[in-house]
Amino acid sequence: MKLVKIEPIVLRYPEPNDFNTLRHTVLVRVTAGDGTEGWGEAIAMWPEACKAVAHLIEDGLADAVLGMDIADPSDAWRALKRHTWWYGEGGLATLALSAIDMAVWDCIGKSTGRSLSDMLGGRVRATLPAIASLHVNHPTIEDSVSAVAGYVASGFRGAKLGFGKKGPSKVGQDPAYDVDFVKAIRAGMGPEAWLMIDIGNGVRWDVDTAIWATSRMAEYDIAWIEEPLHPDDWAGLAVLKQAVTTRIATGEREWTVAAYDRLIGTGSVDVAGVDPARAEGITGFQRIAKRVEAAGKVINAHAWSTAITSAASLHLSAATPASEVFELKPIENPMQHELVETPIWHESGEVRVPDGPGLGVVPLEAVIQRHRLAY
Numbered sequence: 001m002k003l004v005k006i007e008p009i010v011l012r013y014p015e016p017n018d019f020n021t022l023r024h025t026v027l028v029r030v031t032a033g034d035g036t037e038g039w040g041e042a043i044a045m046w047p048e049a050c051k052a053v054a055h056l057i058e059d060g061l062a063d064a065v066l067g068m069d070i071a072d073p074s075d076a077w078r079a080l081k082r083h084t085w086w087y088g089e090g091g092l093a094t095l096a097l098s099a100i101d102m103a104v105w106d107c108i109g110k111s112t113g114r115s116l117s118d119m120l121g122g123r124v125r126a127t128l129p130a131i132a133s134l135h136v137n138h139p140t141i142e143d144s145v146s147a148v149a150g151y152v153a154s155g156f157r158g159a160k161l162g163f164g165k166k167g168p169s170k171v172g173q174d175p176a177y178d179v180d181f182v183k184a185i186r187a188g189m190g191p192e193a194w195l196m197i198d199i200g201n202g203v204r205w206d207v208d209t210a211i212w213a214t215s216r217m218a219e220y221d222i223a224w225i226e227e228p229l230h231p232d233d234w235a236g237l238a239v240l241k242q243a244v245t246t247r248i249a250t251g252e253r254e255w256t257v258a259a260y261d262r263l264i265g266t267g268s269v270d271v272a273g274v275d276p277a278r279a280e281g282i283t284g285f286q287r288i289a290k291r292v293e294a295a296g297k298v299i300n301a302h303a304w305s306t307a308i309t310s311a312a313s314l315h316l317s318a319a320t321p322a323s324e325v326f327e328l329k330p331i332e333n334p335m336q337h338e339l340v341e342t343p344i345w346h347e348s349g350e351v352r353v354p355d356g357p358g359l360g361v362v363p364l365e366a367v368i369q370r371h372r373l374a375y
């Protein structure tokens, strides 16, 4: 089964879950000699990064794998790693590699009639608990409480709240306010629901603040604190880890299997965030998941883009015992609900892995054309 064509497609779309920001991503369509197509995604997000990823694929990465036999997807993965040895190991080249790898896996699955999770060794579970993964952008605490309570009432098993995002919310600006916010959210959602706090890029805590705020938030039973410090601050993370009992999540901004290996080796990370559309594709995620599992930790898919990455993340999460939950953007949006025939969603709080070969989803041409960006 030879790879005969690779086509990057840059998309621009409004994201109601991100204060209606226009977001960008790159889909990649690969075609095998028998005409089978496979789809992948590079979550490059910025328009210039998406265009650059498309050019990297067209001008170099495609040549490295076109004509290859792709019966074993790790062959193409290794060829791409070799090709990008100088400018890869992170950054745009790794995004491009991730998309091609994902599309190759999908293509093999579609050609052989096997689902991705089957190809990965089978599902450990058929469904994962659905978590509403939202950016806090409501003007008041009361508004956020009622939004989160509404998601839980509609079936979501919990919520992950991103701080320091766009919009009029004050969360992320004052740690004391943030603790009050978490207290109110917990009271509104009830004691049973999962609650994760994602500090992230929009907030800058130092180690002392992280220790103080995490310890206070722990009184309201948070499942984990995510990116409480800059992802490069491994020394700070080690200090925080010693000082709090709350699980620490980080990793969504890492790139490679090797980097996750080092990160997990620090012992400071309880929940490793991994995006297959960034961290070396399906092959990368699968390898990272094995390391996370061996370390007795949790892997959490960072699937906050299109249904392509969500489908890949779902299969990957279902195929490893190291996963716990699955995040969904809770507000209906074009990339999750319109791009594919059957949106990836939950039923009574459980997200089912898509049936069908490969990723189990295929992007609709009309929706691609509606959002396609020329470059």
Ligand SMILES: [Mg+2]
Pocket: 198, 200, 226, 227, 252, 273
């Ligand atoms: Mg995050």
